Amino acid sequence: MADNIYDAIVIGSGISGGWAAKELTEKGLKTIMLERGRNIEHIKDYVSATKNPWDFPHRGGRTQEMIENYPVLKRDYALNEKNLDFWASDKDSPYTEVKRFDWYRGYHVGGRSLMWGRQSYRLSEMDFEANAKEGIAVDWPIRYKDLEKWYGHVERFAGISGSRDGLSQLPDGDFLPPMEMNVVEKAVAARIKDHYKESRHMLIGRAANLTKAIPGRTNCQYRNKCWLGCPFGGYFSTQSSTLPAAVATGNLTLRPFSIVTKILYDKDTKKATGVEVLDAETNQTYEYFAKVIFLNASTLNSTWVLMNSATDVWEGGLGSSSGELGHNLMDHHFRLGASGRMEGFEDKYVFGRRPNGIYIPRFRNLGNEKRDYIRGFGYQGGAGREGWGRNVAELSIGGDFKDALCEPGGWTMGITAFGETLPYHENKVTLDKTKKDKWGLNILSIDAEIKQNEINMRKDMMADGQEMLEMAGLKDVKTFDTGYTLGMGIHEMGTARMGLDPKTSVLNKFNQVWDATNVYVTDGSAMTSAACQNPSLTYMAMTARAVDHAFTELKKGNI
Numbered sequence: 001m002a003d004n005i006y007d008a009i010v011i012g013s014g015i016s017g018g019w020a021a022k023e024l025t026e027k028g029l030k031t032i033m034l035e036r037g038r039n040i041e042h043i044k045d046y047v048s049a050t051k052n053p054w055d056f057p058h059r060g061g062r063t064q065e066m067i068e069n070y071p072v073l074k075r076d077y078a079l080n081e082k083n084l085d086f087w088a089s090d091k092d093s094p095y096t097e098v099k100r101f102d103w104y105r106g107y108h109v110g111g112r113s114l115m116w117g118r119q120s121y122r123l124s125e126m127d128f129e130a131n132a133k134e135g136i137a138v139d140w141p142i143r144y145k146d147l148e149k150w151y152g153h154v155e156r157f158a159g160i161s162g163s164r165d166g167l168s169q170l171p172d173g174d175f176l177p178p179m180e181m182n183v184v185e186k187a188v189a190a191r192i193k194d195h196y197k198e199s200r201h202m203l204i205g206r207a208a209n210l211t212k213a214i215p216g217r218t219n220c221q222y223r224n225k226c227w228l229g230c231p232f233g234g235y236f237s238t239q240s241s242t243l244p245a246a247v248a249t250g251n252l253t254l255r256p257f258s259i260v261t262k263i264l265y266d267k268d269t270k271k272a273t274g275v276e277v278l279d280a281e282t283n284q285t286y287e288y289f290a291k292v293i294f295l296n297a298s299t300l301n302s303t304w305v306l307m308n309s310a311t312d313v314w315e316g317g318l319g320s321s322s323g324e325l326g327h328n329l330m331d332h333h334f335r336l337g338a339s340g341r342m343e344g345f346e347d348k349y350v351f352g353r354r355p356n357g358i359y360i361p362r363f364r365n366l367g368n369e370k371r372d373y374i375r376g377f378g379y380q381g382g383a384g385r386e387g388w389g390r391n392v393a394e395l396s397i398g399g400d401f402k403d404a405l406c407e408p409g410g411w412t413m414g415i416t417a418f419g420e421t422l423p424y425h426e427n428k429v430t431l432d433k434t435k436k437d438k439w440g441l442n443i444l445s446i447d448a449e450i451k452q453n454e455i456n457m458r459k460d461m462m463a464d465g466q467e468m469l470e471m472a473g474l475k476d477v478k479t480f481d482t483g484y485t486l487g488m489g490i491h492e493m494g495t496a497r498m499g500l501d502p503k504t505s506v507l508n509k510f511n512q513v514w515d516a517t518n519v520y521v522t523d524g525s526a527m528t529s530a531a532c533q534n535p536s537l538t539y540m541a542m543t544a545r546a547v548d549h550a551f552t553e554l555k556k557g558n559i
Contacts (some may be wrong), residue, residue, distance in 0.1 A: 008550075010032070011240055015296070023335075025246045029292075035108070037257070054164055060080055062079050062080055069091060093105070094443055095444045099486075101486050112304075115227045120173075120208045122533070127144075128144055137528065138504050151537065155173045157237060159214050176210060184342050191472040202359070205380065209234055210235070258286075259279075263275055263295070295523075299493055319506040319515055326429045332532065337414065337480060338462060338466040338479045349408060387409065403440040414471070417461045417467075421486070502515075517558075520550055
């Protein structure tokens with residue numbers, strides 16, 4: 001086999017790309033995984049993972065130089081000196097904001113699988129049916145039963161911890177034992193369950209953190225430094241999990257610094273033949289060929305690749321024949337909720353730094369309830385005791401004051417709501433052919449915003465949070481809304497949606513591009529609707545299912 005010919009090509013090495021590589025190589029396919037950024041080796045390249053705050057020159061904060069160099073990243077927590085190298089450069093890789101859109105990217109091996117929040121929830125049958133029942137966008141081409149076994153497949157390998165709760169809106173999974181709620185969280189959970197007659201529930205989060213060791217990985221050490229890379233492999237990432245599995249087969253070639261600029265398309269066979277790659281270090285161009293291609297560059301970058309491909313056949317690029325490529329961009333809207341203080345429990349404390357919180361699953365619009373919006377939201381959050389930072393130094397002095405601050409303060413609890421954003425056709429990305437990035441490539445232009453349905457929902461997201469905390473006995477409960485624009489959730493979805501009809505969708509029910517069935521897209525761009533649960537587990541399950549389909553079709557000679 002020539003050094004540029006493979007059985008399969010995987011574009012991107014993040015959560016879904018890592019899964020594609022694992023599944024393809026384990027089925028015996030010689031696979032090359034192309035990553036536009038640098039390599040990050042497990043353990044060796046987690047340079048901040050074992051540092052203390054005082055080991056950083058600016059105690060983990062940000063400098064004026066960083067603020068100047070990262071005009072987008074500075075908008076949120078992501079800009080800091082602890083893991084700055086894990087985030088893509090705003091200057092090297094700019095984009096155009098017709099309306100504000102916060103796009104936080106990770107251009108390196110592993111992508112955002114190294115920095116993700118690890119909350120891992122299945123979508124429910126209700127979520128897959130919602131578009132059809134409500135006449136929104138297009139119907140999903142799959143239902144829960146199509147993904148159910150694949151959810152279990154990825155949960156077992158990734159190591160998802162959680163409780164089994166029997167809720168139709170949040171299906172149970174194949175879980176490791178759950179982490180434990182602390183004493184205040186348990187009290188609040190019990191009061192919510194009793195008061196709402198089990199119509200609302202508070203659970204421990206379902207997280208991709210190991211509560212038991214599995215082969216090659218150690219259980220979570222409760223350090224809560226996950227976003228710096230975990231030397232123990234205590235949480236799921238490409239580096240700790242799928243990449244070692246793929247490498248072990250002997251069938252994987254990993255090529256970093258490889259920007260895929262287009263998918264090569266044969267108009268006679270109506271299939272893709274390979275990809276064109278720009279070497280990010282040398283600016284040289286290469287071509288790689290394969291029978292099947294998995295596009296997993298993350299939602300917006302996957303759509304960018306499609307838009308640059310087969311433009312001699314379709315002006316809008318490969319997959320654009322329906323007119324939907326680039327449209328229906330979604331995220332989860334959040335940054336609002338409620339918080340308060342809990343009296344009592346002064347003789348209780350917490351163990352370690354649990355890298356997980358509580359979850360309150362969706363309870364709105366589940367039955368015949370009619371709000372002034374459709375769909376719903378869930379809450380994430382937790383309780384804890386205040387630390388020394390609860391007092392401002394200038395307000396008091398003296399030894400007694402300092403001694404008091406060495407003791408834990410009172411208990412507080414906060415919950416933040418995450419709501420579903422509908423798939424609006426007018427929320428879109430296009431190619432901005434007037435501006436280019438560091439490598440001379442046209443950049444994306446993003447034009448998207450939340451609309452009235454989400455604005456109406458946000459009122460309940462605050463009010464319901466306040467009601468539950470007050471009912472549970474917290475004092476001085478206050479609501480908050482720190483403002484939101486699309487992208488802040490770092491859950492970008494849509495722009496290459498699945499569907500039942502090639503006239504109204506980009507992908508079919510197996511994530512194949514209608515216009516080239518040997519190209520599979522299984523990252524967030526494939527999502528037909530967003531639900532309100534964190535989406536990464538669904539990307540993993542869709543990817544494993546699509547690889548199984550691709551392998552079967554290859555054996556049959558259909559692709």
